[in-house]
Amino acid sequence: MGTYDETHLQPTTTIDASHDSVKTNETTSTEISWDGERDPENPYNWPVSRKWALTCLAAFTTFLSMMNGTIITVAHFEISERFSVTETSFPNSYWPVTTWASGGACSALFILPLAEEFGTRPVFLSTYLLFLCFLVPQAVAQNFATLVVTRFFAGGCVAILANTAAGVIGNIWSTEWSRSIPVSLYILGYMAGSSMGPVMGAAIHESLDWRWVGYLQLIWFGALFPVYYFFMYESRGSAILAQRARALKKRGKGDEADFEEERMLSSAKLRHFFHIATRPVVLFSTEPVLFVSTVWSAFTVGTLFLFTQSVEQVFMELYDWDVAQTGYVQCSIVIGECVGWGLNLISRKLYFSSASRNTEVPGTPIPEARLYMAVLGGVFGISGGMFTYAWTSYSTIPWIAPAISLAMVGAGSVLVVSGVSDYVVDAYSDYAGSAMGSVAGGENIFSAFLPLATMSMYGNIGLQWASTLLALVSLVLSLVPTLMFFWGKEIRARSVFMNAMKDTVKKGHEAA
Structure with missing residues (x-):
């Protein structure tokens, strides 16, 4: 999952449309800011049609780029034969997906500082061109090592693209209510893209x-670049104001000293960069709530990647497919994820x-209310789906039964990941970006390494009991967060990071 810009996803009721500014010099009072609350260049004041166009483009970008992670899985037999990779006792052909997800985990720590320093548009376009470069060796690789290494960097690029798309949504929608559906669309694109990869690859x-x-x-990625170049507008307020400041300087309305603060990559910002990069690890290590949330969401996303391996074993062994x-049947997961998105509107x-x-x-919503549908999705969707997937895995039972089970898991996964993401953002407020960095890192790590255990697990303990084990783990992870329904207030009071949320929400509510 994508990390989030800490300056734009605060759990306040409204956001002041004129809050951005670019200071020109610490020793003067001059600053570049919006021309009032109705400044048309302020992303919060853009026409609704333009906001929705950019939101859909961001969600589509996430969907398409995430397919790159799993689209190669259906070709693993041919890749193994071409490069003499053995799969007798270990799924070595999955290493290109493992390194892809590992690259995403590594780059997630550096997304927020880059976006904050340079804005969303230059980061997105430059990363997109770099991603195109790493697509070339994926097609023409002459050895397995080339495929494994270049996939690592491609995964890192995809993580930046997806997270920049998430930042766009936070930059243009000013209230929680207006932002909730766009964020859920982004999450749907993020998860459905991974699940759709094997279908498109097949x-x-x-x-x-x-x-x-x-x-x-x-x-297709090359053909879409002109679309992104002309329609992926800069949406970060501070970056737009920095452009305005440079334009004023060119027209002679400011001198070099006046705009010194505009210069990027100063030593102070460099220190801020490293501070943000290390904070997700600190939060994950010291915050029990974030630890459980990360493991829960990471296991959920890792399970979707695990299906790229287990579905082949189950359907090829039982139905001789x-x-x-086996790639086409994973479309049922995507259908379930779309159903889960619809149910998420209830949340x-x-x-x-x-x-x-x-x-x-x-007068403000309860953070734990974000988890109501997530718990239901975890218990009845993921756990229930995995139990059904386990005990319908018999050749005498029609294939549609385990396929429906996959759809149940897909629906539950969207509810869990959406609920966890929204809850973490609300609970950690000022530290939401760093907290989501921890969640995103966990999701990528589980996606990278959990499927590596699929072959031995399903081969040694059987199709039924392997899925049952996964169902039991999911059930435990889904029930633990219910403790927050009863002791959420007390738990937040003991956390330095989560307690900051209370003061932030109070100030935002008073301002509203």
């Missing part, structure tokens, strides 16, 4: 050589209606 690989999986990606068919209503019951900060 469609390509059924008729073409495995290298065409890379060629076609290069074609070929690789392409939105439950959250905002909880404001009438909040005695801690009256």
Whole structure:
């Protein structure tokens, strides 16, 4: 999951449309700011049609780029044969996906500082071009090592692209209510993209050589670059104001000293960069709530990547399917994720209606209300789906039964990841970006290494008991957060980081 810009996802009721400014010099009172609350260049004041166009573009970008992670999985037999990779006792052909997710985990720590320093547009476009470069060796690789190494950097690029898309949504929608649906669309794109990868890969690989999986990606990503160049507008307020400051300087309305503060990568910002980069690790190590949230969300996302391995074992062994068919059946996961997105709209209503019951900060929603649908999704969606997936894995039972189970897991996964993401952002407020950096890192690590255990787990303890084990783990992780329903206030009071949320929400509510 993507990290979030800490300056734009605060759990306040409204955001002042004129809050951004660029100071020109510490010794003067001059500053570049918006021309009033109705400044049309302020992203919060953009027309709704433009906001939705940019939101859909960001969600589509996330969906398409995330497919790159799993689209190669359906070609693992041919890749193993071409590069003499053995899979007798270990899924060595999965290493290109492992390094891809590992690259995403590493780059997640540096996304927020880059976006903050340079704005969303230059970071997105430059990373996109770099991503195109790393697509080339995925198609023309002459040895397995090339494929593994270049996939690491491609995964790092995808993480930056996806997180920049998430930042765009936070930059243009000013209230929690207006932002909730756009954020859920982003999460749907993030998860459905990973699940859709094997489906798209199967469609390509059924008729073409495995290298065409890379060629076609290069074609469609290259064709889309002009769209992003002309329509991925700069949405970060401070970056727009910095452009305005440079324009004023060119017109002679300021001197070098006046705009010294505009200069980037100063020593102070460099220190801030390292501070942000290390904070996710500190939070994960010291915050029990964040630890559980990270493991819960990471296991959920890792399970979706695990299906790229287990579905082949189950459906090929039980129904004698070929690789392409096992890729197509994973479309049921995507269908379930779309259903989960629809159910997530109920979570939105439950959250905002909880404001009438909040005695801690009256008039504001209760953070734990974000978890209501997540717990239901974890128990009945993921755990229930995995139990059903386990005990319908018999050749005498029609294939549609385990396929429906996959859809149940897909629906539950969207509810869990959406609920955890929203809860972490609300609970950690000023530290939301760093907290989500921890969650994103965990998701990438589980996505990288959990599927490596699939072959031995399903082979040694059987199709039924392997899925049952996963269902039990998911059930435990889904029930632990229910403790927050009863002792959420006390737990937040003991946390230095979470306690800061209370003061921030109070100030935002008073301002509103």
